[in-house]
Amino acid sequence: MNFSFKEKGLIASLVITLLVFGSYFFQVFANLQVTPSEQNGFGDLIGLVILVVILEAIIHAFLASQYSTEIEDERDKLIQRMSYRNSYWFLIIGIWVLLIQFLATGSGVWFDFNYLAIFTSAYGLAHLLLLLFVLAEVINFITQLYYYRKGI
Amino acid sequence: MSQQILADRVGVTRQTIIAIEKDKYSPSLEVAFKIANIFKVPLGEVFNYG
Numbered sequence: 001m002n003f004s005f006k007e008k009g010l011i012a013s014l015v016i017t018l019l020v021f022g023s024y025f026f027q028v029f030a031n032l033q034v035t036p037s038e039q040n041g042f043g044d045l046i047g048l049v050i051l052v053v054i055l056e057a058i059i060h061a062f063l064a065s066q067y068s069t070e071i072e073d074e075r076d077k078l079i080q081r082m083s084y085r086n087s088y089w090f091l092i093i094g095i096w097v098l099l100i101q102f103l104a105t106g107s108g109v110w111f112d113f114n115y116l117a118i119f120t121s122a123y124g125l126a127h128l129l130l131l132l133f134v135l136a137e138v139i140n141f142i143t144q145l146y147y148y149r150k151g152i
Numbered sequence: 153m154s155q156q157i158l159a160d161r162v163g164v165t166r167q168t169i170i171a172i173e174k175d176k177y178s179p180s181l182e183v184a185f186k187i188a189n190i191f192k193v194p195l196g197e198v199f200n201y202g
Contacts, residue, residue, distance in 0.1 A: 004165075071163075072165075074164065074180055076168075151175070152176070152177060
C-alpha cells in the first residue's frame, strides 16, 4: 500500500500522540484513588508536550527531506477543514456531556463520579478536558487519513 | 504528459491529480479550467457531472 507524504506525516503524528499521551493517561487514570497531594501535578505534562513537539519536528523534517517537491493544495486544505469540523463537533459534544455531568453529579446522571476521587478535583477535571482535546486531535488525524484514502 | 508534469502546471500535488483521475476528488472550477486549458479542450470534454 502506497502512502503519500501527507498520509505518512499523519500516521506519524497519530502514532506519536497515541503512544505518548496514551501512556500518560493510562498512568493518570490508573491511579484514580490517589489523593491530590500525592499526584504529580502538571510537571510531567509539560515534559510530554515538549517530547511530542521534538518527535514531530524530527519525523516531519525527515519526511520533508524525502518529499521535497510536495506542496499543500486545495484538496489538502479541504480535507483539513472537514477533519477539523469533525474534531470540533466531538470536542463540543464532549465538553457539554462533561459540563452537564458535573452540574448534575449530585443526581448521578450518566456516570457516578463520586466513586472516582480524581474526577471531583481540579486535577481530575483538567485531565478529563485534556483527554477530550487529545481525542479530538486523534479524530482529526484519523478522519484526514480516511478522506485521503476514500476520497471526498 | 505525466501526472507530475500536469500537477506542476496546474499547481496541485500529484496525489490530487491521481484522486481526480480515480473520481475520488472533485476539483474547484479554477483547477478544472486549468486542466482543460492545458489540454486545449472544452471543460465538458475533461469533466462531466452525473
